[in-house]
Amino acid sequence: MSNPLSRRLLTRSTWPEAKRLSEILRQETVGGVLLLIAAGAALLWANSPWSDGYHALSDFMFGPEPVHLHLSVSAWAADGLLAIFFFVVGVELKREFVAGDLRDPRRAALPILAAVGGMVVPAAIFVTINVTSGHPENVVGWAVPTATDIAFAVAVLAVLSTHLPSALRTFLLTLAVVDDLLAIIVIAFFYTDDLSPSALALALLPAGLFALCIQRGVRHWWLLVPLAVATWALVHASGVHATVAGVLLGFTVPVLGRHACAENVERRLRPVSAGFAVPVFAFFAAGVTVGGWSGFVTDLVSPVTLGIIAGLVIGKPLGVLCTSYLLARFTRADLDDDLAWRDVLGVSLLAGIGFTVSLLIGELAFGHGTAAGDNVKIGVLVGSVVAGVLASVVLLSRNAAYRRICELETVDADHDGVPDIYDARQD
Template sequence: MPKPLLAPGSWAEAKRFSEILRKETVGGLLLLFAATVALAWANSPWSAGYHELSELVVGPESLHLNLSLGAWAADGVLAIFFFVVGVELKREFVAGDLRDPARAALPIAAAVGGMLFPAAIFIAINLVAGHPDYVDGWAVPIATDIAFALAVLAVLGAHLPSALRTFLLTLAVVDDLLAIIVIAVFFTDHLALGPLALALIPGGLFVLSVQRGVRRWWVLLPLAVATWGLVHASGIHATVAGVLLGFAVPVLGRHASAESFEHSLRPVSAGFAVPVFAFFAAGVTVGGWGGLGDALTHPVTIGVIAGLVIGKPLGVWVTAFLLAKFTHARLDDDLAWRDVLGVALLAGIGFTVSLLIGELAFGYGTVTSDDVKIGVLAGSVAAGGLAAVVLVSRNGAYRRIQERETRDADNDGVPDVYEA
C-alpha cells in the first residue's frame, strides 16, 4: 500500500517543529504589531516624520555603506533572518524529514507549484492591462511569510493536525529556498567580481571556523559582517550572504552546531530582525480612501493580490492533488483535501520576502513599490481570512483527531502514531 501523503513524520522532528512554531508565532505577532505601527504612523498627520526616519542615511561612504535606515533594514538586519533560513534549510535536507526523498517530494513540488501559479497570474494580469513594464514584479507573490501564517494559526487555535502544521512549515522552508534563488539570479543588476572574490576570504575563514567547532561570537561575527559587506558591494543582494553562511554551519558530526546557532539566533531573527524590516517596509501612505481606491485598481496591486489569494493556494493545492493522483498516493486517514486547501490558503500570506522583492523590482520608496506594499498587505489579509473560514469549519474534526492521538500515547510520552 502506498505511504499516505501528509502522514506524521518522526517524533524528533515533530518536537523540533513544535518549538519552532512557538517562536515563529510570537515573531509573527511582533511582525504584525510593527507593520501596524508603521501603517498608522505613515498615514497620520506625522507621516513626514516616518518617511524622514526611513530615508535617514547612515554608514561609512568610503565602504559604500552609506545607506538609508530602510535600506539597512532590508539589506543588513534581514541578513540575520536569512542566516537562520540557511541553517534551517541545511538541517532539513541533511538531518530532517526532507532527507527522505519520498517525504520531501510533496513540499518541494507544492512550493514549486506555489511559485509558478502566482507568477503566471501576475504576468498575465499586467500584460492584459497593457503594462509589460510591470512584469518585473512577477516574483512578489511567490513567497510565504511563515511568521505571519503561524500567527494566524495561533489565533485559530491549537487543534490543527501536526502533519499539516509540519507541512506548512516545511513548505515555507522550501519556499524560502526558491525565493533566495530568485533574488540571487533575477535581482542582481550588476556584478563586481573584485569584491565578490574578496568575499571568499572572510567567508572561507567563517566556513573553516564553524567546521572546526569554533562558536565564539567575537571570531565569527566580524567574519560574517565582512563577508556580508563585500557581497553587498559586489551587487548581489547581501541577504544571499546570510543564507550561504547559514549553509556552512555543520549539522552532523563532532562539531555539529546548527541546533545551537538556530536556538540562539531564531529569537533574534523573529523578535528583532523581521519586525524591524516590517516597520520600515510596511509604512505606505495611501492618501485616504481615494488614494487607496486608485492603488487597489492598479495592475501591479491587482496582480499581487490575485497571485497571493488565488495563485499561491491554487498552485500548492493543485500540485499536491496531482502528486497524489499520479503517484497513486492517498491522504492520511485523519485528513481531507479541504484541510490541505486551508493550509494552501495560509501559504498565500506573503509579507517579508514579498516586500523585499517588491523593493528590488521597483526600487525603494517608488510609487509602484507602494502599490506592491498595498497589494501584499491586502492579499495577505484576504488569504488569511479565507484560510480562517476553511480551518475554523474543521476545528471540531481537528479536536477529535488530537484527542485520539492523546489517547494513543503510552508511558514513554511518544504518541504511537510516531512509532509506527
C-alpha cells in the same frame, strides 16, 4: 511487500522531528504577532498627521561611505537585519535536507513540488494581468506574490486557536522553508544589478574562513561575527543582494558529526530573527501613505496591486493545491487517513500569506518610495489579509476534526514521553 506509508501523503513525521518543528512554530508565532504589531504601527504612523516623521526616519542615512555602506535606515533593515533572517533560513534548510524530513526523497517530493507550483502559478497570474492591461514594464515584479511568510501564517493560526494536526503544520513549515530557498535563488539570479566579480571573489575569503572555523568546532563569537559581517559587506558591495550571504553562511553550519551545532545556533538566533530583525524590517517596509479613501481605491485597482492580490489569493493556493493533487494522482498515493483535501486547501490558502520576502522583492523590483513600490505594499497587505481570512474560514470548519486528531497525538498511556500514535508509526 511495499510499505503502505510510502503511498501516503502528509503522514506524521517522527516524534523528535514533530517536537522540534512544534518548538519552531511556537517561536514563529511570537514573531508573527510582533510582525503584525510592527506593520500596523507603520501603517498608522505613515497615514497620520506625523507621517513626515516616519518617512524622515526611514530615509535617514548613516554608515561608512568609503565602503559603500552609507545607507538609509530602511535599507539597513532590508539588507542588514534580513541577513540574520536568511542565515536562520539557511541553517534550517540544511537541517531539513541533512537530518529532517527532506532527507527522505518521498517526503521531500510533496513540499518541494508544492513550493514550485506555488511560485509558478502566482507569477503567471501577475504577468498576465500586467501584460494584458498594457503595462509590460511591471513584469519585473513577477516574483512578489510567490513568497510565503511562515511567521505571519502561524500568527493567524495562533489567533484562530485551531488545533492544526502535526502533519499539516509540518507541511506548512517545510513548504515555507523550501519557498524561502526558491526566493533567495530568484533574488540572486533575477534581482542582481551591476555585478562586481572582484568583490564577490573577495567575499569567498571571509566566507571560507567562517566555514572552516565553524566546521572545526570554533565557537568564538568575536571571530565568527566579524567574518560573517565581512562576508555580508563584500557580497553587498558586489551587487548581489546581501541577504544571499546570510543563506550561504547558514549552509556552512554543521548539522551532523562531532562539531554539529546547527540546533544550538538556530535556537540562539531564531528569537533574534523572529523577535527583532523581521519586525523591524516590517516596520520600515510596510509604511505606505495611502492618501485617503480615493487614493487607496486608485492604488488598489492598479495592475501591480491587482496582480499581487490575485497571485496571493488565487495563484498561490491554486499552485500548491493542484501540485499536491497531481502528485497524488500520478503516484497513486492517498492522503493520510485523518486528513481530507479540504485540509490541504486550508494550508494552501495560508501559503498565500506573503509578507517579509514579498515586500523585500517588491523593493528590489520597483525601488523604495516609488509609486509601484507603494502599490506592492498595498497588494501584499490586502492579499495577505484576504488569504488569511479565507484560510480561517476553511480551517475553522474542520476544527472539531483537528481537535480529535490533536487529542490522539497527545495520548501517552505507557508514560515513555512519546505519544502512543508516534510509537505505532515507528513500529
